Amino acid sequence: MSGAVVVAGYALRESVRRRVFVVVLLLTTLFVGLFAFATAKVFEHTGDFTIGRNIGTLDATGLIASTMLGLGMFAILFLATVLAVFLTLGAVRGDAERGLLQPLVVRPLGRTSMLLGRFAAAASVCAVYVALVYAATLLIVHQASGRWPDAVAGPGLALIGGSAVIVALALLGSVLLSATANGIVTFMLFGAGLVAGLMQSIAGGIGSHSLGQIAHAIAIALPFEALYQAGLHALTADRTGFTGALIQLGPFGSSHAGGPLLDLWAAAYVVLALAVAAWGFARRDL
Amino acid sequence: MSTVKTQRRVSYFRRVGHASGQIASARVTSALSVASLRKRYGRTTALHAVDLEVAPGELVGLLGPNGAGKSTLVKIACGLVRPSGGQAQVCGAPAGSREARRALGYLAELFRFPGWARAEEVLTLHQQLAGSDGGAAERTALLQQVDLLDAREQRVEAMSKGMQQRLGIAQALVGGPRLLLLDEPTSALDPVGRRMVRDLLERLREQGVAVLLNSHLLSEVELVCDRVAILSGGRVVAAGRPSELVHAGGVEIETGDGVRRFPQATREQVPALVAELVQAGARIYGVRVLTSSLEEAYLEAVGGRQEEAAA
Numbered sequence: 001m002s003g004a005v006v007v008a009g010y011a012l013r014e015s016v017r018r019r020v021f022v023v024v025l026l027l028t029t030l031f032v033g034l035f036a037f038a039t040a041k042v043f044e045h046t047g048d049f050t051i052g053r054n055i056g057t058l059d060a061t062g063l064i065a066s067t068m069l070g071l072g073m074f075a076i077l078f079l080a081t082v083l084a085v086f087l088t089l090g091a092v093r094g095d096a097e098r099g100l101l102q103p104l105v106v107r108p109l110g111r112t113s114m115l116l117g118r119f120a121a122a123a124s125v126c127a128v129y130v131a132l133v134y135a136a137t138l139l140i141v142h143q144a145s146g147r148w149p150d151a152v153a154g155p156g157l158a159l160i161g162g163s164a165v166i167v168a169l170a171l172l173g174s175v176l177l178s179a180t181a182n183g184i185v186t187f188m189l190f191g192a193g194l195v196a197g198l199m200q201s202i203a204g205g206i207g208s209h210s211l212g213q214i215a216h217a218i219a220i221a222l223p224f225e226a227l228y229q230a231g232l233h234a235l236t237a238d239r240t241g242f243t244g245a246l247i248q249l250g251p252f253g254s255s256h257a258g259g260p261l262l263d264l265w266a267a268a269y270v271v272l273a274l275a276v277a278a279w280g281f282a283r284r285d286l
Numbered sequence: 287m288s289t290v291k292t293q294r295r296v297s298y299f300r301r302v303g304h305a306s307g308q309i310a311s312a313r314v315t316s317a318l319s320v321a322s323l324r325k326r327y328g329r330t331t332a333l334h335a336v337d338l339e340v341a342p343g344e345l346v347g348l349l350g351p352n353g354a355g356k357s358t359l360v361k362i363a364c365g366l367v368r369p370s371g372g373q374a375q376v377c378g379a380p381a382g383s384r385e386a387r388r389a390l391g392y393l394a395e396l397f398r399f400p401g402w403a404r405a406e407e408v409l410t411l412h413q414q415l416a417g418s419d420g421g422a423a424e425r426t427a428l429l430q431q432v433d434l435l436d437a438r439e440q441r442v443e444a445m446s447k448g449m450q451q452r453l454g455i456a457q458a459l460v461g462g463p464r465l466l467l468l469d470e471p472t473s474a475l476d477p478v479g480r481r482m483v484r485d486l487l488e489r490l491r492e493q494g495v496a497v498l499l500n501s502h503l504l505s506e507v508e509l510v511c512d513r514v515a516i517l518s519g520g521r522v523v524a525a526g527r528p529s530e531l532v533h534a535g536g537v538e539i540e541t542g543d544g545v546r547r548f549p550q551a552t553r554e555q556v557p558a559l560v561a562e563l564v565q566a567g568a569r570i571y572g573v574r575v576l577t578s579s580l581e582e583a584y585l586e587a588v589g590g591r592q593e594e595a596a597a
Contacts, residue, residue: 103399
């Protein structure tokens with residue numbers, strides 16, 4: 001059995017035995033319940049929803065369904081970030097400071113295998129979590145609105161990719177920073193990504209090219225945000241006219257489509273982050 | 287003065303070592319071979335060109351005050367710390383390499399096992415990581431050796447510190463290492479536990495396992511180690527067999543007129559001294575050959591080094 005697989009199994013077992021999954025399941029059930037309740041309530045009042053007069057034809061149900069799905073996507077990315085950070089924030093320096101790492105690292109498996117094992121475990125957990133909660137939000141919105149998004153699998157995969165990027169960043173942070181500092185930095189990067197996304201929306205709304213470029217550059221530098229934006233865009237990619245424009249300019253919509261280049265960049269980013277983490281870990285005195 | 291004494295001891299150790307075959311020859315690969323090993327942490331030098339050899343089946347004690355570089359030396363040997371210069375080899379492989387790590391077992395001074403894990407699970411994990419195919423039989427044997435067989439299903443968090451330390455020793459023995467690096471293995475153990483570890487170390491020596499024992503407990507080291515190296519300020523300030531490090535402290539002869547002291551006399555001179563006293567009409571009730579303890583030798587070596595540093 002390869003060292004990375006053993007370490008991944010160990011990390012997963014640790015999460016199960018520390019009841020991480022039980023807590024996550026309980027809190028996620030609460031979130032999904034609240035989301036279902038809110039979605040049902042919102043759609044009770046869809047008929048009253050009007051914006052101005054003579055602006056254009058508004059598909060109120062489509063707008064609200066997209067907004068609720070966008071809200072769900074945001075919440076899922078946030079929850080996945082929390083999960084990713086707490087599964088990895090002390091993986092190297094934190095565990096070394098507590099004396100947990102040394103007995104493992106002196107074994108022949110190698111530090112890179114250990115790092116890959118930790119990444120595989122955390123990324124897998126996040127992927128399964130994102131897939132399940134995303135499926136739940138899709139079903140809830142469909143149940144309330146009778147609508148499906150323009151793309152079903154793409155946005156979910158984008159979120160899974162985004163969570164993998166965050167896991168890789170948090171793992172890199174765990175090599176360079178103490179557990180607390182790593183947690184703070186990762187959440188700040190997450191916040192910076194979200195701000196960049198909102199800036200993109202604002203830039204689109206006011207027609208500011210330079211602001212849009214800055215925001216786009218930040219989103220590319222933090223590809224979890226670019227993937228999230230691409231996922232949001234895919235939800236309503238086929239929507240046109242006034243409703244489509246309104247969704248794309250809103251806080252839970254995006255005008256930035258993804259594509260193979262972004263996917264490639266995100267994959268390369270993960271590989272690069274892990275390579276730097278492995279290099280830093282190999283040079284670290286424990 | 288002290289430095290001169292120290293240098294004399296180191297060279298004596300080398301001479302005796304070679305003569306008795308304690309130090310590995312060119313044909314026998316040392317379990318641990320350290321040559322001109324240096325380590326710097328920023329501006330602080332933890333090790334200054336340290337040389338040390340541990341032969342297969344040899345039990346070597348590493349002594350020294352806090353900050354002497356003992357743990358750094360052990361950590362370099364097991365690949366946790368990268369040396370700034372010099373060489374360290376484990377069973378012929380560069381320290382830190384996969385081959386070297388495969389050959390050694392290590393118990394860190396400050397270690398922890400996950401609290402949620404059971405003793406059996408800790409050993410299973412280490413068997414998997416070490417590539418050991420010993421299975422349940424190996425785990426049972428190891429737990430038995432450290433007297434934890436009854437606690438095999440117990441969680442680490444429910445164990446006393448002493449039990450955790452014994453589990454740490456069992457973990458270090460997973461896969462049958464050829465070199466065992468133990469950093470303060472008995473610091474949390476009661477006298478019974480320490481005795482158990484001593485017995486275990488002696489059994490390991492019989493099996494040909496080399497042990498580098500880093501400890502503050504001089505009496506323990508004196509009891510169990512074949513050789514001792516004393517580190518201070520990142521340098522080996524004294525080394526040799528415990529009996530070589532201690533030195534003669536004279537002879538005391540209890541006579542009818544009281545105790546007569548001969549500070550310069552050696553054990554070999556005792557019959558002549560006794561004969562002389564008897565001839566002079568003294569009645570002899572007892573004879574004591576005095577030697578310094580390892581603790582005294584240690585304090586002398588370390589103290590000398592500290593004085594030198596202060597100067």
